[in-house]
Amino acid sequence: MDKFIINGGKKLNGSICVPKAKNSYLAILAGCVLSSGIVTLHKCPNFVDVNKMLEILEILGCRIERQDDNVIIDCRFIHNYKVPNELAKQIRSSIFLLGPILARLRKAVVCYPGGCDIGARPIDLHLKGLKSLNVEIIEKFGIIQCDAKEIKGNDIHLDYPSVGATENIMMASVLAKGTTRIFNCAKEPEIVDLQNFINKMGGKIYGAGSDIITIEGVEKLSSVEYTPMPDRIIAGTYLLGVATCGGDVLVKNVEFEHIFSLITKLRDSGFEVIKKDDSIRLISNKRPKSFGKIETMPYPGFPTDMQPQALVLQTVSEGVCVVVENLFETRLKHVPELVKMGANITLKDRMAIVSGVEKLYGAEVCCTDLRAGSALTIAGMVAQGQTILTNVHNIDRGYDHLENAFNLLGADIKRV
Numbered sequence: 305m306d307k308f309i310i311n312g313g314k315k316l317n318g319s320i321c322v323p324k325a326k327n328s329y330l331a332i333l334a335g336c337v338l339s340s341g342i343v344t345l346h347k348c349p350n351f352v353d354v355n356k357m358l359e360i361l362e363i364l365g366c367r368i369e370r371q372d373d374n375v376i377i378d379c380r381f382i383h384n385y386k387v388p389n390e391l392a393k394q395i396r397s398s399i400f401l402l403g404p405i406l407a408r409l410r411k412a413v414v415c416y417p418g419g420c421d422i423g424a425r426p427i428d429l430h431l432k433g434l435k436s437l438n439v440e441i442i443e444k445f446g447i448i449q450c451d452a453k454e455i456k457g458n459d460i461h462l463d464y465p466s467v468g469a470t471e472n473i474m475m476a477s478v479l480a481k482g483t484t485r486i487f488n489c490a491k492e493p494e495i496v497d498l499q500n501f502i503n504k505m506g507g508k509i510y511g512a513g514s515d516i517i518t519i520e521g522v523e524k525l526s527s528v529e530y531t532p533m534p535d536r537i538i539a540g541t542y543l544l545g546v547a548t549c550g551g552d553v554l555v556k557n558v559e560f561e562h563i564f565s566l567i568t569k570l571r572d573s574g575f576e577v578i579k580k581d582d583s584i585r586l587i588s589n590k591r592p593k594s595f596g597k598i599e600t601m602p603y604p605g606f607p608t609d610m611q612p613q614a615l616v617l618q619t620v621s622e623g624v625c626v627v628v629e630n631l632f633e634t635r636l637k638h639v640p641e642l643v644k645m646g647a648n649i650t651l652k653d654r655m656a657i658v659s660g661v662e663k664l665y666g667a668e669v670c671c672t673d674l675r676a677g678s679a680l681t682i683a684g685m686v687a688q689g690q691t692i693l694t695n696v697h698n699i700d701r702g703y704d705h706l707e708n709a710f711n712l713l714g715a716d717i718k719r720v
């Protein structure tokens with residue numbers, strides 16, 4: 305059951321609700337380790353990476369209970385500071401556990417993390433930041449061993465506004481002695497969500513969403529109930545699906561500001577995009593015009609996690625679009641797969657020049673990573689004929705049966 309058979313050419317109509325955010329849930333689940341109480345998180349999404357993170361928390365000593373779509377995490381008895389290798393190397397977010405485990409237990413052992421194969425994905429900024437907080441780190445045979453007699457607050461400047469490094473250092477500082485300031489930190493909405501979650505437990509973090517985050521160390525964190533933010537990348541995936549295939553769809557449970565970069569591109573290229581409370585309606589009833597240029601940047605720039613899906617729209621849009629992937633070295637693996645479907649794309653390093661064609665044609669293509677998989681699903685939906693997409697387990701890392709969501713709107717996708 306690791307393939308999609310997609311019969312293309314169907315328009316998308318109706319309404320669909322966006323689940324809670326994978327990249328917020330993953331950071332918040334790591335943040336649970338900081339709590340000496342019981343954490344209740346609402347509307348926990350059924351994503352493979354989230355389920356793997358919950359497995360790791362259980363091995364660290366958390367007691368996990370599901371109540372409908374809520375997850376209750378009893379963090380009172382956390383005692384294990386070693387993250388199991390076989391799970392840690394499957395997901396990127398395992399590295400985010402370093403900070404909270406150190407803050408709670410003063411020791412932490414994690415192997416090099418996994419995650420989508422979209423580039424080198426170094427962790428130097430994570431480790432440099434932790435060392436600035438008086439953490440001793442030994443890296444040997446791919447294992448990172450950390451010791452911190454006492455975590456001391458400090459001023460830290462990040463060479464690059466790394467999301468994970470910002471989250472890791474934030475969480476390492478929450479129970480530290482003194483104050484930490486992170487300069488040139490990431491400004492993604494998931495960072496703001498993590499700040500709000502930790503502050504609701506009694507933390508003292510200020511400035512998330514700006515260039516400098518301040519964390520005042522506190523003694524301990526309490527129990528909390530929290531509902532993370534909606535998944536801005538899934539919202540964008542749905543909107544790009546209907547923009548590409550045509551139709552009229554209402555996407556519900558969206559933070560408009562979180563995807564304003566995409567909304568602007570869609571409106572500038574002629575789509576009707578209507579904001580209604582926490583929903584966005586997109587009407588696509590004529591051949592789209594090219595975006596002209598897509599340049600991925602840290603938030604609030606155009607998100608790299610939406611680049612593959614937006615690139616598919618460009619393959620059938622009128623005109624030429626220059627797509628530049630600035631964050632990850634090899635996040636254009638979907639391009640050769642799209643060329644098999646008749647797309648006209650010239651690839652040079654991190655740049656793809658996309659000349660829109662009238663039609664894509666069904667072919668057998670491979671899902672190389674999570675977002676490339678969602679992009680190729682959209683390509684199969686717009687293509688004439690049948691597409692076979694293999695390795696769809698990659699899509700399940702960050703979507704709960706993406707095929708069901710699009711079929712609800714009129715697509716014809718079977719998982720076999």
Ligand code: EPZ
Pocket residue numbers: 326327330396397420423424425426427428429430431464465466467468469490608609630631632674675702
């Ligand atoms: C997070 O990954 C997300 N993952 C990614 O989403 C997302 O693409 C990325 O942020 C950028 O927004 C999760 O939150 C679980 P980074 P992360 O550290 O933290 C360089 C998805 O599809 N860098 O901001 O790994 C790095 O090489 C996934 O949902 C260093 O140089 O991203 C890259 O060029 C994919 N040294 C850039 O920063 C470091 O120590 C951005 O990486 C860390 C990062």
